[in-house]
Amino acid sequence: MTTYTKKIALVAHDHKKSALLDWASQHREILSRHHLFATGTTGRLLEDHLKLPIRKLQSGPLGGDQQIGAMIATGDIDFLVFFWDPLEPLPHDPDIKALLRLAVVWNIPMACNRITADYLFASPLLEQELPDTRPDYDAYRQRPIQIE
Numbered sequence: 001m002t003t004y005t006k007k008i009a010l011v012a013h014d015h016k017k018s019a020l021l022d023w024a025s026q027h028r029e030i031l032s033r034h035h036l037f038a039t040g041t042t043g044r045l046l047e048d049h050l051k052l053p054i055r056k057l058q059s060g061p062l063g064g065d066q067q068i069g070a071m072i073a074t075g076d077i078d079f080l081v082f083f084w085d086p087l088e089p090l091p092h093d094p095d096i097k098a099l100l101r102l103a104v105v106w107n108i109p110m111a112c113n114r115i116t117a118d119y120l121f122a123s124p125l126l127e128q129e130l131p132d133t134r135p136d137y138d139a140y141r142q143r144p145i146q147i148e
């Protein structure tokens with residue numbers, strides 16, 4: 001059976017990093033079949049822990065969330081596991097919101113907690129060839145604009 005490789009981004013806030021490391025260890029074999037990306041600190045910890053290659057972007061507060069969001073917009077990330085912390089205010093909250101928003105805009109699978117990540121990783125869709133799931137925004141791009 002052919003496995004269709006996904007470009008998976010892994011991100012966790014500091015109080016969620018141990019949960020992500022634990023989850024990722026549990027799913028290491030599946031993760032090893034895909035291309036992995038992460039924000040800086042999450043990526044460093046995951047690489048140490050899993051001994052798998054991970055493309056590390058900037059740390060989240062330094063622009064990493066925005067880099068991942070931009071990669072979602074260009075089709076360079078197609079799956080997001082983001083264990084964000086609902087109990088702590090963070091300085092880069094606008095970047096976090098923007099990343100969550102772009103995952104919805106581009107209709108990519110996104111897990112924000114462990115149980116959802118488990119469900120997604122149990123899905124046969126993870127390693128199947130899918131039709132293009134990116135929305136067609138041509139009508140939006142071509143929308144008429146009234147110039148004042």
Ligand SMILES: O=C(CO)COP(=O)(O)O
Nearest residue numbers: 039040041042059060061
């Ligand atoms: O802050 C983050 C996501 O919003 C994660 O960044 P780090 O992986 O660099 O800790």
